[in-house]
Amino acid sequence: MKRKKVLVVDDSAFMRKLISDFLSSSPLLEVVGTARNGRDALDKIEMYLPDVLTLDVEMPEMNGIEALKAIMELNPLPVVMLSSTTKEGAENTITAMNMGAVDFVPKPSGAISLDLHKVKEDLIAKVLNASEVPVRHLKKAERPFQGITRPAASSQQSGRNQMAAWNSHSEKIICIGTSTGGPRALQQVVTAIPENVQAPILIVQHMPPGFTKSLANRLDSLSRISVKEAENGELLKKGTAYIAPGGFHLKVKEKSSGLIAVLDVDEPPRSGHRPAVDVMFESISNISSYDKIAVIMTGMGTDGSKGLLELKEKGNVKAIAEAEESCIVYGMPKAAISTNLVDDIQSVENIAGCIMKYLPREV
Structure with missing residues (x-):
């Protein structure tokens, strides 16, 4: 089976490395690149043509919400958000879900989660699941099924x-x-x-x-x-x-x-x-x-x-x-x-x- 291409987006170099290592441990996933913020992610999407994205919510220059909006307008892709469990992080995550993100994984202990291994299996599973979602399902249907x-x-x-x-x-x-x-x-x-x-x-x-x-x-x-x-x-x-x-x-x-x-x-x-x-x-x-x-x-x-x-x-x-x-x-x-x-x-x-x-x- 062809491996799904993943782009990892996070402003922390440590988190980019950790997430990439976790996802690369799956034989069904290939991390083709990383990006340090939303603006960098938009350039890397054109460069690497990934099947799925992991996207941090809180980033400088262009945060995850702004990047998600641009992605859904310009080049819709399945996206899995990574979010802190703060009140603001939760609110931003719900906003992202309604903008078209497929799923999310909460970071166990904030933006830099040294204990990210706690959600490793969940992260891999959700990225794999998201990679299978047809892009057309990320958009609102123009002609609803009549039932x-x-x-x-x-x-x-x-x-x-x-x-x-x-x-x-x-x-x-x-x-x-x-x-x-x-x-x-x-x-x-x-x-x-x-x-x-x-x-x-x-x-x-x-x-x-x-x-x-x-x-x-x-x-x-x-x-x-x-x-x-x-x-x-x-x-x-x-x-x-x-x-x-x-x-x-x-x-x-x-x-x-x-x-x-x-x-x-x-x-x-x-x-x-x-x-x-x-x-x-x-x-x-x-x-x-x-x-x-x-x-x-x-x-x-x-x-x-x-x-x-x-x-x-x-x-x-x-x-x-x-x-x-x-x-x-x-x-x-x-x-x-x-x-x-x-x-x-x-x-x-x-x-x-x-x-x-x-x-x-x-x-």
């Missing part, structure tokens, strides 16, 4: 769901799972949901601690609904989206007062993820008095598909998966669709409208 609606497959798991007629006036809960490419997809979906949406919304986005709060704050500033990082024990309200904090599984309990958010740090990661979509879906499947709308969007792996089985077996559920045409990475939606339990397959531009058709109108 299909289909009945869930006849199976033992979905039997109850098919027998139960969908009642648009019953109590609803919306649960959304996403991973690689998720921040940009979430921005498109969440900002299109009206403020009078008659359901609470729970979101799992695979992210480490420190970044989910910045994601929630950004979405809240752009959306008509309220968006916040979920807090343990809080009452879930209609018209509010709750994002699982990094490092915690997000679960739900039903009490006399309503639905309560539960943050679980004791249950181990599921398939390497905490929060995990499967854990959220499985928890919500036990809420018998609510119908569910489950959405699985762009992401690597299969998280969400096992939880979807639980949802469909135990309750009345409508499942929506993002279409391949708009996914940055088609892994999670593909796994969900392969269960034959997905009701709608939609491009990301159409998902909010698809959610709303299953909800009661405000009277």
Whole structure:
């Protein structure tokens, strides 16, 4: 297999050497060059024609955000950001995700991370994954896939769901799972949901601690609904989206007062993820008095598909998966669709409208 060409961009010579050495240890990657800032990176892209870039956020002359904007305008490439875990670093990372960066790796201890070896395997995996993303998926589609609606497959798991007629006036809960490419997809979906949406919304986005709060704050500033990082024990309200904090599984309990958010740090990661979509879906499947709308969007792996089985077996559920045409990475939606339990397959531009058709109108 031909090795993927990587350009490493960082203002620290030490970090450029360390990152290059880590990536070069993979037989599937070849570091073809390095750059010391964004302006240097633009020149080196023309020189080396890399398949993928690692891009530091904080650099002199032209920082990572400015460089990313120029790259996406002039010569779109898959980009993996390297970011500090400071509040400013997290906010810049979320901005980068929405500008077209495929993924990010947090530096363990700031701009010069002597302990970068802690994220070596994660760095290699994310650069490899990013190198496979088609450049066309980094741009917004001009003609969105119009989507299909289909009945869930006849199976033992979905039997109850098919027998139960969908009642648009019953109590609803919306649960959304996403991973690689998720921040940009979430921005498109969440900002299109009206403020009078008659359901609470729970979101799992695979992210480490420190970044989910910045994601929630950004979405809240752009959306008509309220968006916040979920807090343990809080009452879930209609018209509010709750994002699982990094490092915690997000679960739900039903009490006399309503639905309560539960943050679980004791249950181990599921398939390497905490929060995990499967854990959220499985928890919500036990809420018998609510119908569910489950959405699985762009992401690597299969998280969400096992939880979807639980949802469909135990309750009345409508499942929506993002279409391949708009996914940055088609892994999670593909796994969900392969269960034959997905009701709608939609491009990301159409998902909010698809959610709303299953909800009661405000009277």
